[in-house]
Amino acid sequence: MTPIIQLGIGGVGRALARQIVAVAPAIRRRYGIDLRYIAIADSRGIIAGDPTVSEEQVHQILAVKEAGHGLDSMTNAITDRHWIELLPATIAIVVDVTATSEHTAPLAAAVSAGHRVVLANKRPLCDEYDLFTALTERGATRYEATVGAGLPVIGVLQGLLDTGDEVLRIEAALSGTLGFLMSALEEGSSFAEAVWKAHALGYTEPDPRDDLSGADVARKALILARTCGIPVPADAVSAESLFPPQLATVSVAEFLQRLPEAEESVMERFAAARAAGNVLRYITCITPDNIEVGLRELPADHPLAGLRGPDNMISFTTRRYHDRPMVIRGPGAGVEVTATGVLSDIIATAREL
Ligand SMILES: NC(=O)c1ccc[n+]([C@@H]2O[C@H](COP(=O)([O-])OP(=O)(O)OC[C@H]3O[C@@H](n4cnc5c(N)ncnc54)[C@H](OP(=O)(O)O)[C@@H]3O)[C@@H](O)[C@H]2O)c1
Known part of the structure; x- marks a missing residue:
């Protein structure tokens, strides 16, 4: 037994x-x-x-x-x-x-x-x-x-490392919620509307700040980096938050009501990316010396730019998978x-x- x-x-x-x-x-x-x-x-x-x-x-x-x-x-x-x-x-x-x-x-x-x-x-x-x-x-x-x-992410990463490969870069979209929001902006929604819709559909945590702060993605980035053998201290990964500090401590109801206060900075970034022919994605980038978690402008032909909706994508660039990275993609949440x-x-x- x-x-x-x-x-x-x-x-x-x-x-x-x-x-x-x-x-x-x-x-x-x-x-x-x-x-x-x-x-x-x-x-x-x-x-x-x-x-x-x-x-x-x-x-x-x-x-x-x-x-x-x-x-x-x-x-x-x-x-x-x-x-x-x-x-x-x-x-x-x-x-x-x-x-x-x-x-x-x-x-x-x-x-x-x-x-x-x-x-x-x-x-x-x-x-x-x-x-x-x-x-x-x-x-x-x-x-x-x-x-x-x-999705088979950790097992694949451990398999690469166990067989002597060397991870040079991990680029990933690890939040279904933030992916959903980016797609909604591309379809013409405002940021506040997109969050309200995601919240109503149950795509966000009960307190949407758990997603919008990037803290959950930062934890995943820390786990990936530590799995690579990088001895990253706790709390060393900081994530870009998509709402201003004055909304951090208010009630959920007040946060949702005051979401338009978060609108300007996200929409400015979105418009700048679009004007440059790029797309905006909330991504994690891990190299042996650095971990970044936040909104990034990506060229339209970048593998993560093709993501739509709440799917996750994880791309491993390694010594063996160098010219074309190994990519894992699919639903990254759901009970x-x-x-x-x-x-x-x-x-x-x-x-x-
Ligand atoms: N949902 C997803 O798509 C997803 C995806 C990947 C990973 N995860 C992770 O999976 C975990 C569970 O997610 P969930 O959606 O199932 O959360 P959930 O619905 O909030 O369930 C959490 C459970 O943990 C119990 N709990 C809380 N404190 C406890 C304690 N001290 N001792 C024993 N039990 C305790 C709760 O008890 P009560 O019932 O008494 O409150 C509840 O049964 C989370 O860490 C989440 O991040 C979730």
């Missing part, structure tokens, strides 16, 4: 639980691997199995979460113990699909006790560099879904594809064990 502890049962966590229940019989037949939850946690409680969480209990957990309740509302919930106390004597896989940094140190402790970790949550990899190395040493943590959701990235990592880890 491969015991799994899952932290977080939000959008990605629920999609993951459903996918695990659905594929478990096939994985058992194909590889002889028995994927079993031993605990599932949200921010308020933990449901632990005896010894495993049955499929019926997983469905009950999903129903409770979909009804908007916490796991502490279930009769058998644990609220006075940390998940780390539930780790078994055999090797378990701890899956972090929360958006908090509070599990970083316990995850590193689990790794040092010989357990394995799978992440969709970027935060544990963006803490101090020592924690990144503690988590990832000997390949103990897989984190494909942290960059590009279900189902993100859960798929996590599940692939779980299966790969279980097969390795």
Whole structure:
């Protein structure tokens, strides 16, 4: 049996639980691997199995979460113990699909006790560099879904590095939300209108500043750079924000209402790019000496210029892929594809064990 502890049962966590229940019989037949939850946690409680969480209990957990309740509302919930106390004597896989940094140190402790970790949550990899190395040493943590959701980005990068290639430059569009906004501007929308539409369609985080500040992209850039072996300190990657500082601390409702205050600077950049025959994209550029995250004017024939809507694109220029870079492109967000990235990592880890 491969015991799994899952932290977080939000959008990605629920999609993951459903996918695990659905594929478990096939994985058992194909590889002889028995994927079993031993605990599932949200921010308020933990449901632990005896010894495993049955499929019926997983469905009950999903129903409770979909009804908007916490796991502490279930009769058998644990609220006075940390998940780390539930780790078994055999090797378990701890899956972090929360958006908090509070599990970083316990995850590193689990790794040092010989357990394995799978992440969709970027935060544990963006803490101090020592924690990144503690988590990832000997390949103990897989984190494909942290960059590009279900797209194969981290695995491809690690494959290039493992086979002796040298990464010279990574250029990437890593935010579906910001990609959607750039396409909307190209279709004639104003910046504020584009953000309002993206927010109404649920394409942005509940607080759109989480996307518009570039902080989420900066975390992905940090993870890519660290995966390349560059010892980038936490908070060393600064991203260009698409709203003025006076809007940083107001309520979400006030932010949305005052969005026209962010209009001028973005639209000026957009008009200047268009006048020069270029396009504007929110991109990440990583070289061995530098990391940039922000709006850039790109010539129309640049690979990232061809992106439309919320797709991600990651281009690796390496010693081997020099004249024509290796390019990965596709949907870089969404709970189902993100859960798929996590599940692939779980299966790969279980097969390795
Ligand atoms: N959505 C995507 O397209 C996407 C793509 C790539 C990566 N990701 C990453 O995947 C992660 C999950 O995203 P999501 O959309 O599923 O977020 P979400 O819907 O907000 O779910 C987060 C879950 O984490 C739980 N949680 C919060 N603090 C916790 C704690 N201290 N201990 C245990 N559980 C805790 C929450 O509990 P409650 O239910 O009690 O609030 C909730 O169940 C995030 O890190 C996100 O950046 C998401």
